[in-house]
Amino acid sequence: MSGIYIHIPFCKQACHYCDFHFSTSTKKKSQLVEMLCEELELRKDEIGRNIQTIYFGGGTPSLLNSEELDLIFKTIFEYFKVSETAEITLEANPDDLTEEVIKMLNASPINRLSIGVQSFFEKDLKLMNRAHNSEEALRSLQLAKHYFDNISIDLIYGIPGQSNEQWKQNLQQALELDIPHISSYALTVEPKTALEKFIEKGKVKPVEDEQYREQFDILIETLTSKGFEHYEFSNYGKPGYHSQNNIAYWLGKPYLGIGPSAHSFDGRSRKWHISNNSLYINSIEAGKLPQQTEELSTTDSYNEYVMTRLRTKYGVNLEDIQEKFGEKYKLHFLKEADRFLQDGLMENSDETFHITPNGKFLSDGIAADLFYIDK
Numbered sequence: 001m002s003g004i005y006i007h008i009p010f011c012k013q014a015c016h017y018c019d020f021h022f023s024t025s026t027k028k029k030s031q032l033v034e035m036l037c038e039e040l041e042l043r044k045d046e047i048g049r050n051i052q053t054i055y056f057g058g059g060t061p062s063l064l065n066s067e068e069l070d071l072i073f074k075t076i077f078e079y080f081k082v083s084e085t086a087e088i089t090l091e092a093n094p095d096d097l098t099e100e101v102i103k104m105l106n107a108s109p110i111n112r113l114s115i116g117v118q119s120f121f122e123k124d125l126k127l128m129n130r131a132h133n134s135e136e137a138l139r140s141l142q143l144a145k146h147y148f149d150n151i152s153i154d155l156i157y158g159i160p161g162q163s164n165e166q167w168k169q170n171l172q173q174a175l176e177l178d179i180p181h182i183s184s185y186a187l188t189v190e191p192k193t194a195l196e197k198f199i200e201k202g203k204v205k206p207v208e209d210e211q212y213r214e215q216f217d218i219l220i221e222t223l224t225s226k227g228f229e230h231y232e233f234s235n236y237g238k239p240g241y242h243s244q245n246n247i248a249y250w251l252g253k254p255y256l257g258i259g260p261s262a263h264s265f266d267g268r269s270r271k272w273h274i275s276n277n278s279l280y281i282n283s284i285e286a287g288k289l290p291q292q293t294e295e296l297s298t299t300d301s302y303n304e305y306v307m308t309r310l311r312t313k314y315g316v317n318l319e320d321i322q323e324k325f326g327e328k329y330k331l332h333f334l335k336e337a338d339r340f341l342q343d344g345l346m347e348n349s350d351e352t353f354h355i356t357p358n359g360k361f362l363s364d365g366i367a368a369d370l371f372y373i374d375k
Contacts, residue, residue: 005057040258047256069110145178154185272291
């Protein structure tokens, strides 16, 4: 089974923390949607045609109208075999989700919404330059629950000026709304973003590492005590509501990335498109894919396996390493993992290694220390 990721590179306005590829001008939206469909046809034989997940990311996919969505789905169903149980997710901003839009989405094949709430506090939303306000966040979720059962929201912690108590209130609001899946990320300061400039100029005070750690611990404790499984570093779901799209990515399943800046993986290589809407459109019109390719070495694949698996409930399995990468990599992993076992940051159960609760906040750093470096 394979997946399709579709990048919709348009937003109403630029969030101060975002470094994703998007445009605030929607002049070329209809033309770009046509090119997404052209690309789907061009690449119909690139990976297996049996599709288990479809994910509309961005950008802001909720800016698509019904005609644009219909065209994309018509193309997908023409050239691919989509499973009857496929998870089909669309990312949405609260300010787009009027009842009319939600009804339109509900009438389409979409069966899961991922809503970018980020915070229920007005001051946080203003600092991040989100297009919605706290009232719209609440209203959109209340409306969405009438039409969709499978809903995820994004919440951000480590926001400058956000107290631990306010963070608890954000989580409590999500729990009161009975949202079954929460993706939660630390607010990171990316290069060349407005947030970085504000911090450099002293307009915004940077967040201390201790606050990130405290709010991460609050997040885990609050959600796991309410029946959520912490199944990946940034993802929490109730039984039956884990993101199948994300799980497929972490387990190394092939997926097709459609649209400017989108990435693809076929099990052996990674491909990524140019991050420019006009150049993407021109290239696809000429029947060419505006992409670069990286063939993954055995070492690259091993390092990716360790990085993604240690972030998840699945962990790193020694038999997997032996079968996929060979004895050399298994011995390297065992040697490097020993100190983390001794320090109580990792544990070994039936030759499957997991990060312990004490090590979760450090999981990316631990994974990097377990990488194999070619000499």
